[in-house]
Each structure stands twice: as structure tokens, then as C-alpha cells.
Amino acid sequence: xxxxxxxxxxxxxxxxxxxxxxxxxxxxxxxxxxxxxxxxxxxxxxxxxxxxxxxxxxxxxxxxxxxxxxxxxxxxxxxxxxxxxxxxxxxxxxxxxxxxxxxxxxxxxxxxxxxxxxxxxxxxxxxxxxxxxxxxxxxxxxxxxxxxxxxxxxxxxxxxxxxxxxxxxxxxxxxxxxxxxxxxxxxxxxxxxxxxxxxxxxxxxxxxxxxxxxxxxxxxxxxxxxxxxxxxxxxxxxxxxxxxxxxxxxxxxxxxxxxxxxxxxxxxxxxxxxxxxxxxxxxxxxxxxxxxxxxxxxxxxxxxxxxxxxxxxxxxxxxxxxxxxxxxxxxxxxxxxxxxxxxxxxxxxxxxxxxxxxxxxxxxxxxxxxxxxxxxxxxxxxxxxxxxxxxxxxxxxxxxxxxxxxxxxxxxxxxxxxxxxxxxxxxxxxxxxxxxxxxxxxxxxxxxxxxxxxxxxxxxxxxxxxxxxxxxxxxxxxxxxxxxxxxxxxxxxxxxxxxxxxxxxxxxxxxxxxxxxxxxxxxxxxxxxxxxxxxxxxxxxxxxxxxxxxxxxxxxxxxxxxxxxxxxxxxxxxxxxxxxxxxxxxxxxxxxxxxx
Amino acid sequence: xxxxxxxxxxxxxxxxxxxxxxxxxxxxxxxxxxxxxxxxxxxxxxxxxxxxxxxxxxxxxxxxxxxxxxxxxxxxxxxxxxxxxxxxxxxxxxxxxxxxxxxxxxxxxxxxxxxxxxxxxxxxxxxxxxxxxxxxxxxxxxxxxxxxxxxxxxxxxxxxxxxxxxxxxxxxxxxxxxxxxxxxxxxxxxxxxxxxxxxxxxxxxxxxxxxxxxxxxxxxxxxxxxxxxxxxxxxxxxxxxxxxxxxxxxxxxx
Numbered sequence: 001x002x003x004x005x006x007x008x009x010x011x012x013x014x015x016x017x018x019x020x021x022x023x024x025x026x027x028x029x030x031x032x033x034x035x036x037x038x039x040x041x042x043x044x045x046x047x048x049x050x051x052x053x054x055x056x057x058x059x060x061x062x063x064x065x066x067x068x069x070x071x072x073x074x075x076x077x078x079x080x081x082x083x084x085x086x087x088x089x090x091x092x093x094x095x096x097x098x099x100x101x102x103x104x105x106x107x108x109x110x111x112x113x114x115x116x117x118x119x120x121x122x123x124x125x126x127x128x129x130x131x132x133x134x135x136x137x138x139x140x141x142x143x144x145x146x147x148x149x150x151x152x153x154x155x156x157x158x159x160x161x162x163x164x165x166x167x168x169x170x171x172x173x174x175x176x177x178x179x180x181x182x183x184x185x186x187x188x189x190x191x192x193x194x195x196x197x198x199x200x201x202x203x204x205x206x207x208x209x210x211x212x213x214x215x216x217x218x219x220x221x222x223x224x225x226x227x228x229x230x231x232x233x234x235x236x237x238x239x240x241x242x243x244x245x246x247x248x249x250x251x252x253x254x255x256x257x258x259x260x261x262x263x264x265x266x267x268x269x270x271x272x273x274x275x276x277x278x279x280x281x282x283x284x285x286x287x288x289x290x291x292x293x294x295x296x297x298x299x300x301x302x303x304x305x306x307x308x309x310x311x312x313x314x315x316x317x318x319x320x321x322x323x324x325x326x327x328x329x330x331x332x333x334x335x336x337x338x339x340x341x342x343x344x345x346x347x348x349x350x351x352x353x354x355x356x357x358x359x360x361x362x363x364x365x366x367x368x369x370x371x372x373x374x375x376x377x378x379x380x381x382x383x384x385x386x387x388x389x390x391x392x393x394x395x396x397x398x399x400x401x402x403x404x405x406x407x408x409x410x411x412x413x414x415x416x417x418x419x420x421x422x423x424x425x426x427x428x429x430x431x432x433x434x435x436x437x438x439x440x441x442x443x444x445x446x447x448x449x450x451x452x453x454x455x456x457x458x459x460x461x462x463x464x465x466x467x468x469x470x471x472x473x474x475x476x477x478x479x480x481x482x483x484x485x486x487x488x489x490x491x492x493x494x495x496x497x498x499x500x501x502x503x504x505x506x507x508x509x510x511x512x513x514x515x516x517x518x519x520x521x522x523x524x525x526x527x528x529x530x531x532x533x534x535x536x537x538x539x540x541x542x543x544x545x546x547x548x549x550x551x552x553x554x555x556x557x558x559x560x561x562x563x564x565x566x567x568x569x570x571x572x573x574x575x576x577x578x579x580x581x582x583x584x585x586x587x588x589x590x591x592x593x594x595x596x
Numbered sequence: 597x598x599x600x601x602x603x604x605x606x607x608x609x610x611x612x613x614x615x616x617x618x619x620x621x622x623x624x625x626x627x628x629x630x631x632x633x634x635x636x637x638x639x640x641x642x643x644x645x646x647x648x649x650x651x652x653x654x655x656x657x658x659x660x661x662x663x664x665x666x667x668x669x670x671x672x673x674x675x676x677x678x679x680x681x682x683x684x685x686x687x688x689x690x691x692x693x694x695x696x697x698x699x700x701x702x703x704x705x706x707x708x709x710x711x712x713x714x715x716x717x718x719x720x721x722x723x724x725x726x727x728x729x730x731x732x733x734x735x736x737x738x739x740x741x742x743x744x745x746x747x748x749x750x751x752x753x754x755x756x757x758x759x760x761x762x763x764x765x766x767x768x769x770x771x772x773x774x775x776x777x778x779x780x781x782x783x784x785x786x787x788x789x790x791x792x793x794x795x796x797x798x799x800x801x802x803x804x805x806x807x808x809x810x811x812x813x814x815x816x817x818x819x820x821x822x823x824x825x826x827x828x829x830x831x832x833x834x835x836x837x838x839x840x841x842x843x844x845x846x847x848x849x850x
Binding site for chain 1: 626665666669670673786787788789790792793796829
């Protein structure tokens with residue numbers, strides 16, 4: 001049976017020792033909520049809930065899946081009870097505004113919760129996750145009346161939310177949307193929505209009393225393309241009309257590779273009553289405010305999947321006895337040595353360890369920037385934080401979900417044949433993790449977002465928000481003997497990143513195909529340098545602790561060893577990516593379509 | 597009705613216990629500490645009594661270092677009203693604050709707070725003494741009902757079902773009384789997020805043993821603490837005769 005223990009020791013290290021999360025207490029609204037004692041207590045209770053309630057439903061939820069019967073969807077056994085406990089315990093509103101019943105905790109704390117929820121049960125996490133997206137959109141774009149009506153229910157978790165973007169002919173390219181909005185015959189200022197939406201996560205289920213659909217559609221006078229899309233709120237039940245059932249229904253659910261406990265619905269809107277959210281024709285902009293948050297949340301899913309996969313790979317590698325260590329028998333009292341003695345098994349395990357710990361640091365760092373961007377009263381600090389979040393969002397989303405799948409894949413490999421069968425649970429992780437590379441903008445789209453939008457945005461200012469601290473760090477520490485082995489490698493990787501950035505900016509301006517051809521490799525190169533920047537800071541912190549003799553010395557000594565693995569056996573991939581970028585678009589584009 | 601619940605910060609039940617290399621005690625540095633599970637059950641029971649209207653106030657008490665505040669906050673997050681920490685740097689497991697000292701401390705607090713009922717864990721999972729509740733009842737001259745697996749209150753009495761070797765025994769005790777909890781009394785709830793946040797603002801009073809006139813000097817001396825001997829690997833014997841021979845002459849059991 002699979003195992004999961006929330007990595008609270010590492011989480012506390014990142015939050016309190018590496019990032020000093022308590023400094024968020026200086027921001028308005030966080031004075032009372034950023035204390036280490038409170039955060040630790042919240043995370044411990046959250047971890048308990050994830051481990052004891054959500055995790056045991058993960059495998060059974062996968063085996064059973066969701067059921068569809070004439071428009072109604074039933075979630076797997078146990079989901080309803082677990083959701084009730086989850087919502088009643090207040091976990092639907094961790095970072096939501098206290099004015100609407102939320103807990104008003106920093107986003108950073110919510111990031112940690114997201115990681116743990118996704119490790120425990122990715123399918124389950126979809127339901128409150130989608131509600132969070134709907135909350136964000138209504139919070140930022142709704143009228144006061146809309147906020148008063150919907151937000152408290154979403155925070156309480158008695159209603160849930162969805163995002164309805166995709167249509168059969170329209171995935172990434174939202175300009176192709178056909179769903180229509182016409183003045184509603186009731187003539188009450190509402191709209192009648194007609195059309196079909198597909199791939200709607202949590203579109204229908206049995207966990208909540210009502211489901212609030214956020215739907216992209218076109219008004220009668222809408223301009224062509226993405227400038228003619230508006231956003232609507234279409235509740236399943238109209239609470240303003242005595243809970244009358246709206247004319248929308250789930251006509252089927254998809255049979256998927258993974259996240260089988262999460263219902264993925266085809267939604268048919270047949271003149272369904274909808275209320276405009278935000279301005280007419282500005283729906284895409286409104287949707288994007290929640291997409292950015294959702295992309296970071298998907299990045300946390302990647303981290304969560306990597307963590308649980310890694311833990312299971314470790315458990316198996318220590319337990320499975322096969323052959324002897326190459327250098328000679330290590331466990332003479334056993335019939336064979338555990339496979340963890342082998343170099344290649346260690347490579348796979350250390351990849352998982354280096355990825356999860358590095359990505360955790362990177363994610364929570366961005367979480368703190370998000371808090372600063374939202375709450376800071378210092379315009380300079382606010383702008384810097386916004387820029388940093390902007391540049392790192394596609395990186396967190398794409399890199400961490402790529403790695404979530406990769407670590408799940410390695411966990412299968414560590415298990416050998418046992419990994420390929422259902423019983424050990426790791427094949428489920430690979431299937432579940434696979435979707436995270438696709439939804440909320442495929443990872444290819446994330447790479448285009450990075451090179452096509454984020455690099456040039458604000459005249460390159462976004463980029464400087466990351467580049468300046470890295471170069472300042474290198475400068476400050478280049479003659480620090482304790483850090484020299486790491487500073488040297490970071491500096492080399494960073495120089496190459498600056499070089500490829502300049503080339504992409506130059507070539508891409510002239511020829512967007514060049515930028516597109518470089519984008520995925522560039523994102524990976526960027527991600528590896530960002531990870532190196534986090535790892536070197538962790539080394540520095542660990543060295544401090546080893547010098548002072550405070551805390552768990554084994555933990556800190558291991559941090560440095562894991563960092564060394566990252567710098568010597570993972571960071572070199574950045575060089576390879578650099579070479580691929582340098583090869584340019586030609587090797588991709590000079591093959592005729594007919595030759596494929 | 598006022599209920600007093602003593603709680604202890606003890607080594608977490610998931611931690612693999614290691615003995616210190618000098619055999620002076622159990623390794624507690626960098627080890628996860630939590631509320632003693634039996635005490636958590638006591639807290640849950642008290643909170644249930646408050647929710648059903650039987651109790652009006654629950655005071656939670658701990659003896660320990662600054663960090664024991666976290667244990668009190670945990671209990672307050674479940675639903676107790678206020679906390680009292682009797683601060684000491686002395687160890688609270690073996691060789692530190694002994695059951696009699698704890699019982700005397702609690703008596704002093706009970707004289708001050710005058711609760712109608714004390715619900716406490718039957719023992720803590722670190723030193724497993726299982727003495728404090730009984731000693732406290734004796735010091736107060738109150739009735740006691742230990743190892744409770746069910747508790748009902750009515751008309752100034754507590755009806756307590758207790759787990760004994762032969763089965764279940766039901767006692768009726770006059771309040772005020774001491775009740776100690778067993779594992780099956782209830783299943784403690786998850787603290788809700790709003791309650792964790794509210795607990796931060798609940799009153800927490802700090803006292804010293806001197807304030808209460810209690811002396812924590814141990815009366816027992818720990819000679820040494822050792823891990824149980826490791827089990828030896830077994831061997832295969834060739835024949836039944838060889839087995840009987842070994843049982844007779846080596847193991848000397850037949």
C-alpha cells in the first residue's frame with residue numbers, strides 16, 4: 001500500500017529558516033496570521049487531515065472513479081464525507097478574505113496546504129481548487145451584490161465553483177468560442193447562455209448544494225476573436241429564484257487516464273440564466289486573473305505529485321531485497337541487499353529529493369511574493385513582487401508539472417515490475433500527474449507565455465526582478481570559500497541563461513518562429529538556474545546551522561549533500577538546453593509537413 | 597459546571613524512541629512532541645460535555661517548558677476555554693516532574709479554580725506511570741473512576757463505564773470527581789481552522805511551581821535507561837532430537 005507523510009520538517013525549514021515567512025507579518029492584514037507558532041499549528045492539523053482522511057481515499061477513488069447517471073454525477077465512496085469534514089473544518093477558505101468568512105491567511109500558507117492536499121489526493125483537491133478559482137474571479141471582478149451572494153458560500157464550501165472555457169473546437173485558442181449570450185426572456189438584466197462546454201472539472205458532482213459555473217460566452221454585439229468574450233456566472237440552482245433549477249446540465253463525463261475521482265464534465269447550456277461578471281467583452285482578462293493563480297496552483301500539484309512519488313520510491317528501495325551491493329555485501333544477515341545500495345537507484349531517488357526540496361523552496365518563495373504583491377503598501381515592493389510572480393508563474397507551472405510526472409515515472413522504475421501493477425499505487429501517480437502538464441495551458445503554452453509575453457513585458461523589468469538578485473548573490477558570495485563550489489556553478493549557469501535570453505530577445509523580435517523554437521528549452525534552462533539559486537541559499541542556511549550547532553544536524557548536513565547532487569548531476573542539463581536553443585529553429589522547421 | 601483538564605506535552609506517538617547514548621534518558625532534542633493521546637481524549641470528552649450543555653467552562657492545564665504553550669493551544673483549538681501553564685525547565689518524563697509533584701500541582705490549582713470535574717488521561721505515553729489521577733483523588737479526597745470508556749453525567753453524579761480485565765464495569769461517582777480516560781472513550785476531532793485561529797486569542801496564564809507552593813524535586817533516581825535487547829537471529833535445527841536437546845540444555849525450558 002502506498003505511503004504519505006507530510007514533509008513538515010522540510011516545510012518548516014523552507015518557511016521559517018530559508019524564507020522567514022514571519023516577515024509577512026509586516027504586511028497589512030497579516031499582522032496576526034504570520035506567526036511561526038500559528039502557521040505550524042495550522043499546517044500540522046492540515047497535514048493530519050491530508051494523511052488520515054484524504055490519502056486513504058486516493059487509491060480507492062482511482063479504482064472506483066466517478067459515476068454518471070442521467071445528468072447526475074456521484075463521486076467515489078468516501079469523497080462526500082471527507083469533503084464535508086474538509087469544508088466544515090474551514091479549509092476551503094484558507095487565504096480568503098475574512099469579510100466573506102475566509103481565514104485571511106497568507107497565500108504562502110495556502111501553497112503549503114495545496115502541496116499536501118495534492119500529494120494526498122489530487123482528484124479530491126480539484127473540487128476545492130476549482131472553487132478557489134471561482135472565488136478569485138468573483139472577488140476581483142464581481143459587483144458587491146455578487147460578492148455578498150456567492151463568496152460566503154464558496155468560502156464555507158457549501159457551494160463549489162467551476163471554470164467553463166473549453167469547447168469542442170476551442171481549447172488553447174479562446175477566440176474560437178461559440179457559446180452565445182442573449183438577453184434573457186425574463187428581462188431582468190440577466191443573459192441566456194447557449195452552447196456546449198467540455199472538459200469541465202467539477203462541473204457536476206454530489207459534494208455541494210450548488211455549483212457556480214463561470215462561463216465564457218459571446219454577447220450579441222461581440223467583436224470577433226478574444227476581444228469579444230464575456231464572463232458569466234451561471235449557478236446550477238438560482239438562489240434568487242427559490243433555488244429554481246437552471247437550464248444547464250451535465251450530459252456526460254469523460255473516461256480519463258488519471259484523476260478519476262475528479263469529475264470531468266460535458267456541460268450543455270440551453271438558454272441557461274447567467275449574470276455578467278465584470279465588464280462586457282472583457283471576460284478573457286477577468287478569466288486570466290484566475291488563470292494565473294490557477295497556474296501556480298497546478299505547479300503545486302506537480303510538487304505534490306513529485307513528493308508522494310518520491311516517498312513511495314524511497315520506501316520500496318529500502319524494503320526490496322535483490323542482489324548484493326556492487327562493492328560487496330552490505331546486509332549479510334539478509335538474503336540480499338535492499339536495492340537502495342545501487343548507484344542508479346540512488347540517482348533516481350536523489351533526483352526526486354533534489355526536485356521536491358528545490359521546487360518547494362521556489363514555490364513558497366513565489367508564494368511570499370504573491371502575498372507582497374497583494375498586500376504591500378510600498379509601491380516599489382509591490383511592483384517588484386508582481387513582476388517576479390509574473391516571470392516565475394510559467395516556470396513553476398511547467399517545470400514542476402514536468403517534474404511531477406518525471407518523478408512519478410522514476411518511482412515506477414524504482415519499483416520495477418511492481419511499479420507497473422496497480423497494487424503499489426505508483427502507476428496511479430504517473431497517470432494522475434500526466435494531466436498537470438496539459439491543463440491550465442499546456443507546458444508548451446507556458447513556454448510561449450514566458451518568451452512571448454513575460455520576457456518582454458514591462459520592457460524587460462520582470463526579468464530583471466529575477467536576474468538582479470541572482471547576480472547580486474553571485475557577486476556577494478563569489479569569494480566565500482564555504483560556498484565556492486556552488487557559486488562557481490551557479491555563475492556559469494546564470495551567464496549562459498543571460499546569453500540565451502539575449503539571443504532569444506534579439507532573434508525573436510525579428511522572427512517569432514525562432515522564439516517559439518527556443519521556448520521549451522529556454523523555460524527548462526531558466527527553471528534549472530532558478531532551482532540552483534534556491535539550492536545555494538539552502539546550502540548557506542544549512543552551513544549556518546551546522547556552524548551554530550542548532551537543530552537537527554543530520555538534516556542540515558544532508559541539505560548540502562543533496563545540493564551537491566543537484567549542482568553536479570541536474571544543473572548540467574541547463575548547458576544541454578542552451579546548446580539546443582543555439583541550434584535555432586531550422587532543424588525543426590525545414591522538414592516538410594509531407595515528410596511526417 | 598466547570599471542568600479542569602490537565603494535558604501533557606509528550607513525545608509524539610509516531611516517533612521511534614531512541615535512548616540517549618549515556619543511558620540517562622530518552623532522546624528528546626529535535627524530536628516531535630505532541631499532546632499526550634490520552635489527554636487529547638480527555639479534552640475531547642470535556643468539549644463534548646460543553647457542547648451538550650453539561651459544562652460551562654473548560655480550563656486546560658499543563659506543566660512544562662515554554663513550548664508546552666503549543667500543547668495548551670492545541671487543546672484550546674479543540675474547544676477548551678482558557679489555559680494555565682505551570683512553567684518548569686525540569687524534564688517532565690522519567691527522572692523529572694514525578695506523578696506526585698504533578699498531583700500536588702493540580703491540587704493547588706483545583707483549590708484555586710474549584711472545578712466540579714477533572715477529566716485526565718489515564719497515563720502519559722512517555723513514562724507510562726498511570727499514577728497521577730489516583731494520587732490526585734487521594735490528595736483531594738475525591739472519588740475516582742479510572743480507565744473510562746464511557747461517561748454520562750446526571751444529577752450531580754457521573755456514570756462511568758471502565759475497561760477492566762474481565763470486561764466492563766460501571767461505577768457511579770459523586771461529583772466533584774476525578775475521571776481518567778482510556779483509548780476507547782471517544783475519537784478526538786480535527787481542530788477546525790477557525791478554532792485554531794481563535795485559540796490564539798484565548799487567555800493563557802503562566803504560573804511557577806513556587807506560585808503554587810509545590811516542590812518539583814524528584815524523589816526517585818534514574819539509574820539507567822536501556823533499549824530492550826535486540827532479538828537474536830534464529831537457527832534451523834537438523835532434527836527433533838536436536839531441538840529437544842537445545843530446549844533442555846541451552847534454553848533450559850523443558
